[in-house]
Amino acid sequence: MTTRAGGRSSGPFARFNLSLGVGDDPADVAGNRARVVRELGLSGLVFLRQVHGRDVAVLREPPRARPGSGGVAPDIPDVDAVVTDVPLLGIAVLAADCVPVLLGDARAGVVGAAHAGRSGAASGVLDAVVEQMTALGATTERLEVLLGPAVCGSCYEVPAAMRDEVEAALPGSASTTRTGTAGLDLRAGLTRRLADLGVTRVGTDPRCTIEDPDLYSHRREGRCGRQAAITWLDPRDARDARRTPPRAAR
Numbered sequence: 001m002t003t004r005a006g007g008r009s010s011g012p013f014a015r016f017n018l019s020l021g022v023g024d025d026p027a028d029v030a031g032n033r034a035r036v037v038r039e040l041g042l043s044g045l046v047f048l049r050q051v052h053g054r055d056v057a058v059l060r061e062p063p064r065a066r067p068g069s070g071g072v073a074p075d076i077p078d079v080d081a082v083v084t085d086v087p088l089l090g091i092a093v094l095a096a097d098c099v100p101v102l103l104g105d106a107r108a109g110v111v112g113a114a115h116a117g118r119s120g121a122a123s124g125v126l127d128a129v130v131e132q133m134t135a136l137g138a139t140t141e142r143l144e145v146l147l148g149p150a151v152c153g154s155c156y157e158v159p160a161a162m163r164d165e166v167e168a169a170l171p172g173s174a175s176t177t178r179t180g181t182a183g184l185d186l187r188a189g190l191t192r193r194l195a196d197l198g199v200t201r202v203g204t205d206p207r208c209t210i211e212d213p214d215l216y217s218h219r220r221e222g223r224c225g226r227q228a229a230i231t232w233l234d235p236r237d238a239r240d241a242r243r244t245p246p247r248a249a250r
């Protein structure tokens with residue numbers, strides 16, 4: 001997970017904005033993105049042009065990076081999740097209140113990332129990404145998942161009708177805010193959905209984007225940047241995972 005720190009964006013985007021879609025100077029964003037590739041030692045990095053949907057891009061080969069981009073590929077349009085089995089290719093989702101979800105099955109050698117905002121989470125982007133990972137050999141009992149920083153259930157106020165609608169689509173997501181109004185806790189709903197899918201190795205980064213000034217929050221700030229959740233397949237991890245016998249055999 002990136003934070004606001006460490007980049008060259010300025011004004012409302014200060015400083016480590018990684019989104020090209022919020023009005024920041026593209027040269028600053030490109031510099032920030034190239035820094036991610038460099039610091040993490042990745043072979044490449046891809047972002048999505050997210051649309052709050054449930055479509056998933058599956059990358060079986062390294063995408064071609066733009067010349068001079070420092071290894072960053074052009075954004076993949078109109079998807080909110082991505083899955084890859086290409087070693088050391090970073091896959092990133094952007095968020096500033098929505099839930100970034102990172103998934104991995106080291107033994108199968110497949111990783112995924114999803115952007116789960118209110119619409120995407122309710123329309124099943126999580127199911128869609130798990131399905132694509134399973135198609136590449138991942139299993140739900142081996143999958144490890146991280147739910148990144150997002151607006152929390154005490155802060156995320158919505159109209160009561162909207163809360164009921166989202167709760168119906170993603171049970172477990174209804175909450176009450178600290179002022180006693182209707183709210184949503186999308187990470188609670190996503191955690192329950194993962195359990196229903198048989199995924200129990202789930203960690204949550206507890207930070208709330210509205211409460212933590214080190215993170216961008218669209219609800220708090222309006223015009224602002226986006227942090228990124230990034231994952232990649234490290235060939236050494238995959239090798240170690242294959243050496244470790246499955247739990248039942250120990």
Ligand SMILES: [Zn+2]
Pocket residue numbers: 151152153154155156208209210211
């Ligand atoms: Zn909060």
